[in-house]
Amino acid sequence: MLTFKEKLEIIESFPELQRKDVSLGRVNFHYEESIFDKKIVVYHLHPNGNGFVYAENIKGNYPVQPNGMVNIREFNEQALREIIQQSINSLSEPEPIEETWINADKQILKVYYDFDVCNIYAGEQLDGTYATYNGAVDYLQQEGFKRLEV
Template sequence: MLTFEEKLAIIESFPELQRNDVSLGRVNFHFEESVLDKKIVVYRLHPNGNGFVYAELINDDYSVDSKGMVNIRDFSEMELLKVIKQSIESLSESEPFEESWVNADSQNLLLVEEYGTWNIYAGEMLDGSYATYNGAVDYLHQEGFRRLQDEDLKK
Protein backbone atom coordinates (compact mmCIF):
# COMPACT_ATOMS: atom_id res chain seq x y z
CA MET A 1 0.00 0.00 0.00
CA LEU A 2 1.25 3.47 -0.86
CA THR A 3 1.85 5.86 2.02
CA PHE A 4 0.01 9.14 2.44
CA GLU A 5 3.10 11.00 1.24
CA GLU A 6 3.43 8.80 -1.85
CA LYS A 7 -0.24 9.26 -2.74
CA LEU A 8 0.06 12.98 -2.15
CA ALA A 9 3.05 13.20 -4.50
CA ILE A 10 1.17 11.30 -7.21
CA ILE A 11 -1.93 13.47 -6.88
CA GLU A 12 0.08 16.70 -6.80
CA SER A 13 1.69 15.67 -10.12
CA PHE A 14 -1.61 16.69 -11.76
CA PRO A 15 -1.27 20.48 -12.20
CA GLU A 16 -4.97 20.85 -13.00
CA LEU A 17 -5.91 19.81 -9.44
CA GLN A 18 -6.09 22.33 -6.62
CA ARG A 19 -5.29 21.19 -3.08
CA ASN A 20 -7.69 21.97 -0.24
CA ASP A 21 -6.72 20.97 3.31
CA VAL A 22 -9.69 19.85 5.42
CA SER A 23 -10.10 18.66 9.01
CA LEU A 24 -8.05 15.94 10.76
CA GLY A 25 -5.13 16.25 8.33
CA ARG A 26 -7.23 15.15 5.39
CA VAL A 27 -6.84 16.66 1.93
CA ASN A 28 -9.24 17.18 -0.97
CA PHE A 29 -8.23 18.00 -4.53
CA HIS A 30 -10.57 19.99 -6.77
CA PHE A 31 -10.74 20.24 -10.54
CA GLU A 32 -11.98 23.79 -11.01
CA GLU A 33 -12.37 23.45 -14.81
CA SER A 34 -15.00 20.72 -14.42
CA VAL A 35 -17.86 21.03 -16.90
CA LEU A 36 -20.17 19.56 -14.25
CA ASP A 37 -21.16 20.86 -10.83
CA LYS A 38 -18.91 18.14 -9.40
CA LYS A 39 -15.41 19.51 -8.78
CA ILE A 40 -13.86 17.19 -6.15
CA VAL A 41 -11.61 14.55 -7.75
CA VAL A 42 -9.78 13.36 -4.62
CA TYR A 43 -11.86 13.28 -1.45
CA ARG A 44 -10.64 12.99 2.12
CA LEU A 45 -7.15 11.66 1.50
CA HIS A 46 -6.22 10.74 5.07
CA PRO A 47 -2.76 10.45 6.67
CA ASN A 48 -3.51 6.73 7.24
CA GLY A 49 -3.53 6.25 3.43
CA ASN A 50 -7.28 5.99 3.00
CA GLY A 51 -9.06 8.24 0.52
CA PHE A 52 -11.46 8.37 -2.39
CA VAL A 53 -11.46 9.39 -6.06
CA TYR A 54 -14.56 10.38 -8.02
CA ALA A 55 -15.21 7.53 -10.48
CA GLU A 56 -18.95 7.57 -11.14
CA LEU A 57 -18.62 8.52 -14.82
CA ILE A 58 -15.66 6.28 -15.62
CA ASN A 59 -16.33 3.35 -17.95
CA ASP A 60 -14.35 0.88 -15.83
CA ASP A 61 -15.72 -1.48 -13.25
CA TYR A 62 -14.78 0.49 -10.15
CA SER A 63 -16.83 -0.27 -7.07
CA VAL A 64 -18.20 3.18 -6.27
CA ASP A 65 -20.19 4.30 -3.24
CA SER A 66 -23.41 6.33 -3.26
CA LYS A 67 -21.39 9.52 -3.90
CA GLY A 68 -19.69 8.01 -6.95
CA MET A 69 -16.37 7.59 -5.12
CA VAL A 70 -13.98 4.65 -5.27
CA ASN A 71 -11.78 3.85 -2.26
CA ILE A 72 -8.07 4.14 -3.18
CA ARG A 73 -6.59 2.73 0.04
CA ASP A 74 -4.98 -0.28 -1.68
CA PHE A 75 -4.34 1.24 -5.11
CA SER A 76 -0.89 0.91 -6.67
CA GLU A 77 0.87 3.90 -8.19
CA MET A 78 -0.30 2.95 -11.69
CA GLU A 79 -3.89 2.36 -10.53
CA LEU A 80 -3.97 5.71 -8.75
CA LEU A 81 -2.55 7.58 -11.74
CA LYS A 82 -5.07 5.88 -14.03
CA VAL A 83 -8.18 6.58 -11.92
CA ILE A 84 -7.25 10.23 -11.35
CA LYS A 85 -6.60 10.76 -15.06
CA GLN A 86 -9.93 9.08 -15.90
CA SER A 87 -11.74 11.15 -13.28
CA ILE A 88 -10.38 14.41 -14.67
CA GLU A 89 -11.29 13.33 -18.20
CA SER A 90 -14.82 12.40 -17.12
CA LEU A 91 -15.28 15.87 -15.65
CA SER A 92 -13.82 17.49 -18.78
CA GLU A 93 -16.14 16.01 -21.37
CA SER A 94 -18.17 18.67 -23.09
CA GLU A 95 -20.27 16.26 -25.14
CA PRO A 96 -23.31 14.63 -23.55
CA PHE A 97 -22.61 11.41 -21.70
CA GLU A 98 -24.18 8.34 -23.36
CA GLU A 99 -23.82 4.59 -22.84
CA SER A 100 -25.39 1.74 -24.76
CA TRP A 101 -26.74 -1.26 -22.84
CA VAL A 102 -27.98 -4.61 -24.17
CA ASN A 103 -29.72 -7.66 -22.70
CA ALA A 104 -29.67 -11.36 -23.64
CA ASP A 105 -32.52 -10.77 -26.13
CA SER A 106 -30.41 -8.13 -27.94
CA GLN A 107 -32.69 -5.33 -26.79
CA ASN A 108 -30.84 -2.04 -26.57
CA LEU A 109 -31.25 0.82 -24.12
CA LEU A 110 -29.40 4.12 -24.06
CA LEU A 111 -28.31 5.75 -20.78
CA VAL A 112 -27.97 9.53 -21.18
CA GLU A 113 -27.03 12.25 -18.70
CA GLU A 114 -29.26 15.26 -19.34
CA TYR A 115 -29.36 18.33 -17.13
CA GLY A 116 -28.14 16.43 -14.05
CA THR A 117 -30.57 13.54 -14.52
CA TRP A 118 -29.77 10.04 -15.77
CA ASN A 119 -32.35 8.97 -18.35
CA ILE A 120 -32.80 5.57 -19.93
CA TYR A 121 -34.24 5.46 -23.44
CA ALA A 122 -35.70 2.60 -25.46
CA GLY A 123 -35.43 4.15 -28.89
CA GLU A 124 -37.03 7.58 -28.54
CA MET A 125 -39.21 6.56 -25.57
CA LEU A 126 -38.14 7.45 -22.03
CA ASP A 127 -37.97 4.22 -20.03
CA GLY A 128 -36.79 5.66 -16.71
CA SER A 129 -35.19 8.64 -15.03
CA TYR A 130 -32.78 8.55 -12.08
CA ALA A 131 -31.08 11.11 -9.87
CA THR A 132 -27.72 9.31 -10.01
CA TYR A 133 -25.71 7.26 -12.46
CA ASN A 134 -25.51 4.42 -9.92
CA GLY A 135 -29.29 4.36 -9.57
CA ALA A 136 -29.72 4.01 -13.32
CA VAL A 137 -27.03 1.33 -13.54
CA ASP A 138 -28.59 -0.64 -10.67
CA TYR A 139 -31.91 -0.63 -12.54
CA LEU A 140 -30.24 -1.76 -15.77
CA HIS A 141 -28.42 -4.61 -14.01
CA GLN A 142 -31.64 -5.71 -12.27
CA GLU A 143 -33.37 -5.83 -15.65
CA GLY A 144 -30.61 -8.03 -17.12
CA PHE A 145 -28.76 -5.42 -19.16
CA ARG A 146 -25.02 -5.03 -19.50
CA ARG A 147 -23.00 -2.06 -20.74
CA LEU A 148 -21.70 -2.40 -24.28
CA GLN A 149 -17.92 -2.11 -24.38
CA ASP A 150 -15.88 -0.83 -27.33
CA GLU A 151 -14.99 -4.40 -28.32
CA ASP A 152 -18.73 -5.28 -28.49
CA LEU A 153 -19.30 -2.47 -30.98
CA LYS A 154 -16.60 -3.86 -33.33
CA LYS A 155 -18.42 -7.21 -33.69
Template sequence: MLTYNEKIAIIESFTELQRKDVSLGRHNYHFEESVIDKKLVVYHLHPNGNGFVYAELINDDYVIDNKGMVNIRDFSEQEIRKVIKQSIESLSEQEPFEETWVNSENQTLKVINDFDSWNVYAGEMLDGSYATYNGAADYLQQEGFRRI
Protein backbone atom coordinates (compact mmCIF):
# COMPACT_ATOMS: atom_id res chain seq x y z
CA MET A 1 0.00 0.00 0.00
CA LEU A 2 1.22 3.48 -0.86
CA THR A 3 1.86 5.90 1.96
CA TYR A 4 -0.25 8.96 2.56
CA ASN A 5 2.55 11.22 1.31
CA GLU A 6 2.96 9.13 -1.85
CA LYS A 7 -0.78 9.45 -2.53
CA ILE A 8 -0.65 13.21 -1.92
CA ALA A 9 2.24 13.51 -4.41
CA ILE A 10 0.33 11.51 -7.04
CA ILE A 11 -2.88 13.49 -6.59
CA GLU A 12 -1.12 16.86 -6.54
CA SER A 13 0.62 16.01 -9.81
CA PHE A 14 -2.78 16.67 -11.38
CA THR A 15 -2.45 20.44 -11.56
CA GLU A 16 -6.10 20.86 -12.53
CA LEU A 17 -7.17 19.74 -9.02
CA GLN A 18 -7.48 22.14 -6.12
CA ARG A 19 -6.89 20.92 -2.57
CA LYS A 20 -9.47 21.65 0.13
CA ASP A 21 -8.57 20.75 3.71
CA VAL A 22 -11.41 19.18 5.71
CA SER A 23 -11.76 17.79 9.23
CA LEU A 24 -9.60 15.11 10.89
CA GLY A 25 -6.55 15.86 8.72
CA ARG A 26 -8.35 14.78 5.55
CA HIS A 27 -8.22 16.46 2.16
CA ASN A 28 -10.59 16.79 -0.75
CA TYR A 29 -9.52 17.68 -4.28
CA HIS A 30 -11.87 19.57 -6.58
CA PHE A 31 -11.91 19.95 -10.34
CA GLU A 32 -13.25 23.48 -10.74
CA GLU A 33 -13.45 23.19 -14.55
CA SER A 34 -16.14 20.49 -14.34
CA VAL A 35 -18.92 20.89 -16.91
CA ILE A 36 -21.48 19.48 -14.46
CA ASP A 37 -22.32 20.52 -10.91
CA LYS A 38 -20.10 17.76 -9.50
CA LYS A 39 -16.57 19.07 -8.84
CA LEU A 40 -15.26 16.66 -6.20
CA VAL A 41 -12.68 14.20 -7.60
CA VAL A 42 -10.81 13.00 -4.47
CA TYR A 43 -12.84 12.70 -1.30
CA HIS A 44 -11.54 12.44 2.28
CA LEU A 45 -7.96 11.39 1.64
CA HIS A 46 -6.91 10.47 5.17
CA PRO A 47 -3.45 10.14 6.74
CA ASN A 48 -4.22 6.43 7.32
CA GLY A 49 -4.17 5.96 3.52
CA ASN A 50 -7.90 5.71 3.01
CA GLY A 51 -9.56 7.88 0.39
CA PHE A 52 -12.07 7.89 -2.43
CA VAL A 53 -12.22 8.99 -6.06
CA TYR A 54 -15.40 9.90 -7.90
CA ALA A 55 -15.99 7.14 -10.46
CA GLU A 56 -19.73 7.13 -11.09
CA LEU A 57 -19.43 8.37 -14.69
CA ILE A 58 -16.55 6.05 -15.58
CA ASN A 59 -17.31 3.03 -17.75
CA ASP A 60 -14.99 0.64 -15.93
CA ASP A 61 -15.40 -2.18 -13.43
CA TYR A 62 -14.79 -0.16 -10.28
CA VAL A 63 -16.73 -1.09 -7.17
CA ILE A 64 -18.39 2.18 -6.22
CA ASP A 65 -20.43 3.17 -3.19
CA ASN A 66 -23.81 4.92 -3.16
CA LYS A 67 -22.06 8.30 -3.63
CA GLY A 68 -20.34 7.09 -6.81
CA MET A 69 -16.95 6.81 -5.11
CA VAL A 70 -14.31 4.08 -5.38
CA ASN A 71 -12.01 3.42 -2.41
CA ILE A 72 -8.33 3.86 -3.37
CA ARG A 73 -6.81 2.59 -0.11
CA ASP A 74 -5.08 -0.38 -1.77
CA PHE A 75 -4.59 1.10 -5.25
CA SER A 76 -1.15 1.20 -6.84
CA GLU A 77 0.30 4.42 -8.23
CA GLN A 78 -0.79 3.43 -11.75
CA GLU A 79 -4.32 2.61 -10.57
CA ILE A 80 -4.66 5.94 -8.74
CA ARG A 81 -3.39 7.88 -11.74
CA LYS A 82 -5.76 6.01 -14.04
CA VAL A 83 -8.91 6.51 -11.94
CA ILE A 84 -8.17 10.20 -11.29
CA LYS A 85 -7.53 10.79 -15.00
CA GLN A 86 -10.78 8.98 -15.85
CA SER A 87 -12.66 10.96 -13.20
CA ILE A 88 -11.40 14.30 -14.53
CA GLU A 89 -12.23 13.24 -18.09
CA SER A 90 -15.74 12.18 -17.04
CA LEU A 91 -16.30 15.62 -15.50
CA SER A 92 -14.90 17.33 -18.61
CA GLU A 93 -17.08 15.71 -21.24
CA GLN A 94 -19.18 18.16 -23.18
CA GLU A 95 -21.52 15.49 -24.52
CA PRO A 96 -24.42 14.43 -22.30
CA PHE A 97 -23.95 10.98 -20.78
CA GLU A 98 -26.07 8.34 -22.52
CA GLU A 99 -25.82 4.57 -22.24
CA THR A 100 -27.85 1.81 -23.90
CA TRP A 101 -28.94 -1.37 -22.09
CA VAL A 102 -30.56 -4.45 -23.64
CA ASN A 103 -32.36 -7.52 -22.26
CA SER A 104 -32.65 -11.10 -23.53
CA GLU A 105 -35.72 -10.17 -25.60
CA ASN A 106 -33.65 -7.49 -27.39
CA GLN A 107 -35.60 -4.64 -25.77
CA THR A 108 -33.49 -1.55 -25.19
CA LEU A 109 -33.54 1.16 -22.56
CA LYS A 110 -31.31 4.22 -22.30
CA VAL A 111 -29.76 5.78 -19.22
CA ILE A 112 -29.30 9.52 -19.61
CA ASN A 113 -27.84 11.97 -17.11
CA ASP A 114 -30.26 14.90 -17.04
CA PHE A 115 -29.38 17.76 -14.67
CA ASP A 116 -28.01 15.55 -11.88
CA SER A 117 -30.73 12.90 -12.27
CA TRP A 118 -30.17 9.52 -13.86
CA ASN A 119 -33.19 8.84 -16.05
CA VAL A 120 -34.10 5.58 -17.74
CA TYR A 121 -35.99 5.94 -21.02
CA ALA A 122 -37.93 3.47 -23.14
CA GLY A 123 -37.87 5.36 -26.40
CA GLU A 124 -39.06 8.83 -25.46
CA MET A 125 -41.01 7.65 -22.42
CA LEU A 126 -39.48 8.10 -18.98
CA ASP A 127 -39.33 4.70 -17.26
CA GLY A 128 -37.67 5.82 -14.02
CA SER A 129 -35.55 8.53 -12.42
CA TYR A 130 -32.72 7.94 -9.92
CA ALA A 131 -30.45 10.13 -7.82
CA THR A 132 -27.34 8.14 -8.81
CA TYR A 133 -26.06 6.16 -11.76
CA ASN A 134 -25.79 3.14 -9.45
CA GLY A 135 -29.50 3.37 -8.67
CA ALA A 136 -30.40 3.32 -12.36
CA ALA A 137 -27.90 0.53 -13.12
CA ASP A 138 -29.15 -1.60 -10.21
CA TYR A 139 -32.72 -1.24 -11.44
CA LEU A 140 -31.76 -2.25 -14.98
CA GLN A 141 -29.74 -5.26 -13.80
CA GLN A 142 -32.62 -6.43 -11.60
CA GLU A 143 -34.91 -6.19 -14.62
CA GLY A 144 -32.55 -8.38 -16.67
CA PHE A 145 -30.82 -5.69 -18.73
CA ARG A 146 -27.11 -5.43 -19.47
CA ARG A 147 -24.95 -2.60 -20.80
CA ILE A 148 -23.99 -2.71 -24.48
Protein backbone atom coordinates (compact mmCIF):
# COMPACT_ATOMS: atom_id res chain seq x y z
CA MET A 1 0.00 0.00 0.00
CA LEU A 2 1.25 3.45 -0.88
CA THR A 3 1.67 5.98 1.90
CA PHE A 4 -0.24 9.25 2.04
CA LYS A 5 2.89 11.10 0.92
CA GLU A 6 3.44 8.74 -2.03
CA LYS A 7 -0.19 9.09 -3.12
CA LEU A 8 0.06 12.87 -2.87
CA GLU A 9 3.18 12.88 -5.06
CA ILE A 10 1.45 10.75 -7.69
CA ILE A 11 -1.73 12.82 -7.67
CA GLU A 12 0.17 16.11 -7.73
CA SER A 13 2.01 14.91 -10.85
CA PHE A 14 -1.23 15.55 -12.75
CA PRO A 15 -0.94 19.28 -13.52
CA GLU A 16 -4.63 19.50 -14.49
CA LEU A 17 -5.70 18.75 -10.90
CA GLN A 18 -5.97 21.42 -8.22
CA ARG A 19 -5.44 20.58 -4.58
CA LYS A 20 -8.12 21.59 -2.05
CA ASP A 21 -7.36 20.91 1.62
CA VAL A 22 -10.42 19.86 3.62
CA SER A 23 -11.07 18.92 7.26
CA LEU A 24 -9.15 16.38 9.37
CA GLY A 25 -6.03 16.57 7.19
CA ARG A 26 -7.87 15.19 4.17
CA VAL A 27 -7.26 16.47 0.65
CA ASN A 28 -9.46 16.69 -2.43
CA PHE A 29 -8.24 17.24 -5.98
CA HIS A 30 -10.47 19.03 -8.48
CA TYR A 31 -10.46 19.02 -12.25
CA GLU A 32 -11.68 22.53 -12.97
CA GLU A 33 -11.85 21.93 -16.74
CA SER A 34 -14.57 19.29 -16.31
CA ILE A 35 -17.36 19.60 -18.86
CA PHE A 36 -19.76 18.36 -16.16
CA ASP A 37 -20.85 19.78 -12.84
CA LYS A 38 -18.72 17.07 -11.25
CA LYS A 39 -15.19 18.38 -10.64
CA ILE A 40 -13.76 16.24 -7.82
CA VAL A 41 -11.41 13.52 -9.10
CA VAL A 42 -9.76 12.58 -5.78
CA TYR A 43 -11.98 12.74 -2.73
CA HIS A 44 -10.95 12.77 0.94
CA LEU A 45 -7.41 11.45 0.57
CA HIS A 46 -6.64 10.84 4.23
CA PRO A 47 -3.27 10.74 6.03
CA ASN A 48 -3.97 7.06 6.82
CA GLY A 49 -3.78 6.33 3.06
CA ASN A 50 -7.49 5.94 2.48
CA GLY A 51 -9.19 7.93 -0.25
CA PHE A 52 -11.46 7.78 -3.27
CA VAL A 53 -11.33 8.48 -7.01
CA TYR A 54 -14.39 9.36 -9.08
CA ALA A 55 -15.03 6.46 -11.48
CA GLU A 56 -18.73 6.58 -12.32
CA ASN A 57 -18.22 6.89 -16.07
CA ILE A 58 -15.09 4.86 -16.69
CA LYS A 59 -14.68 1.35 -17.99
CA GLY A 60 -12.96 -1.16 -15.82
CA ASN A 61 -13.55 -3.68 -13.13
CA TYR A 62 -13.62 -1.16 -10.33
CA PRO A 63 -15.96 -1.62 -7.36
CA VAL A 64 -17.80 1.65 -7.86
CA GLN A 65 -19.79 2.79 -4.84
CA PRO A 66 -23.27 4.35 -5.23
CA ASN A 67 -21.69 7.83 -5.08
CA GLY A 68 -19.52 7.00 -8.12
CA MET A 69 -16.31 6.66 -6.11
CA VAL A 70 -13.74 3.86 -5.90
CA ASN A 71 -11.69 3.31 -2.75
CA ILE A 72 -7.97 3.60 -3.59
CA ARG A 73 -6.54 2.49 -0.23
CA GLU A 74 -4.83 -0.62 -1.66
CA PHE A 75 -3.91 0.75 -5.10
CA ASN A 76 -0.30 0.56 -6.28
CA GLU A 77 1.31 3.39 -8.25
CA GLN A 78 0.35 2.12 -11.69
CA ALA A 79 -3.27 1.42 -10.72
CA LEU A 80 -3.58 4.84 -9.08
CA ARG A 81 -2.16 6.64 -12.11
CA GLU A 82 -4.47 4.72 -14.46
CA ILE A 83 -7.69 5.38 -12.55
CA ILE A 84 -6.87 9.07 -12.09
CA GLN A 85 -6.16 9.49 -15.81
CA GLN A 86 -9.35 7.61 -16.68
CA SER A 87 -11.31 9.80 -14.27
CA ILE A 88 -9.92 12.98 -15.82
CA ASN A 89 -10.70 11.63 -19.29
CA SER A 90 -14.27 10.82 -18.24
CA LEU A 91 -14.76 14.44 -17.18
CA SER A 92 -13.20 15.80 -20.38
CA GLU A 93 -14.66 15.99 -23.86
CA PRO A 94 -16.37 12.63 -24.19
CA GLU A 95 -16.03 10.09 -26.95
CA PRO A 96 -19.18 8.10 -27.64
CA ILE A 97 -19.09 4.44 -26.68
CA GLU A 98 -20.56 1.78 -28.94
CA GLU A 99 -20.37 -1.80 -27.73
CA THR A 100 -21.84 -5.17 -28.54
CA TRP A 101 -22.91 -7.54 -25.75
CA ILE A 102 -23.96 -11.19 -26.09
CA ASN A 103 -25.47 -13.80 -23.80
CA ALA A 104 -25.29 -17.62 -23.71
CA ASP A 105 -28.31 -17.85 -26.05
CA LYS A 106 -26.42 -15.74 -28.62
CA GLN A 107 -28.81 -12.81 -28.16
CA ILE A 108 -27.07 -9.54 -29.03
CA LEU A 109 -27.58 -6.13 -27.49
CA LYS A 110 -25.91 -2.89 -28.56
CA VAL A 111 -24.88 -0.19 -26.10
CA TYR A 112 -24.61 3.44 -27.19
CA TYR A 113 -23.29 5.88 -24.62
CA ASP A 114 -22.57 9.53 -25.32
CA PHE A 115 -22.01 10.64 -21.67
CA ASP A 116 -25.48 12.16 -21.49
CA VAL A 117 -27.36 8.87 -21.50
CA CYS A 118 -26.67 5.19 -22.12
CA ASN A 119 -29.11 3.35 -24.40
CA ILE A 120 -29.32 -0.40 -24.93
CA TYR A 121 -30.86 -1.68 -28.15
CA ALA A 122 -32.09 -5.11 -29.23
CA GLY A 123 -31.89 -4.64 -32.97
CA GLU A 124 -33.69 -1.36 -33.64
CA GLN A 125 -35.81 -1.63 -30.49
CA LEU A 126 -34.83 0.33 -27.38
CA ASP A 127 -34.35 -2.13 -24.52
CA GLY A 128 -33.38 0.33 -21.79
CA THR A 129 -31.97 3.75 -20.93
CA TYR A 130 -29.52 4.42 -18.10
CA ALA A 131 -28.07 7.61 -16.68
CA THR A 132 -24.58 6.10 -16.48
CA TYR A 133 -22.47 3.57 -18.33
CA ASN A 134 -21.92 1.59 -15.12
CA GLY A 135 -25.68 1.37 -14.59
CA ALA A 136 -26.12 -0.16 -18.04
CA VAL A 137 -23.21 -2.56 -17.46
CA ASP A 138 -24.73 -3.70 -14.15
CA TYR A 139 -28.02 -4.44 -15.90
CA LEU A 140 -26.33 -6.33 -18.75
CA GLN A 141 -24.22 -8.43 -16.40
CA GLN A 142 -27.22 -9.27 -14.22
CA GLU A 143 -29.03 -10.43 -17.36
CA GLY A 144 -26.11 -12.72 -18.28
CA PHE A 145 -24.55 -10.64 -21.06
CA LYS A 146 -20.83 -10.26 -21.70
CA ARG A 147 -19.09 -7.57 -23.74
CA LEU A 148 -17.75 -8.75 -27.09
CA GLU A 149 -14.10 -7.75 -27.31
CA VAL A 150 -12.96 -6.53 -30.71
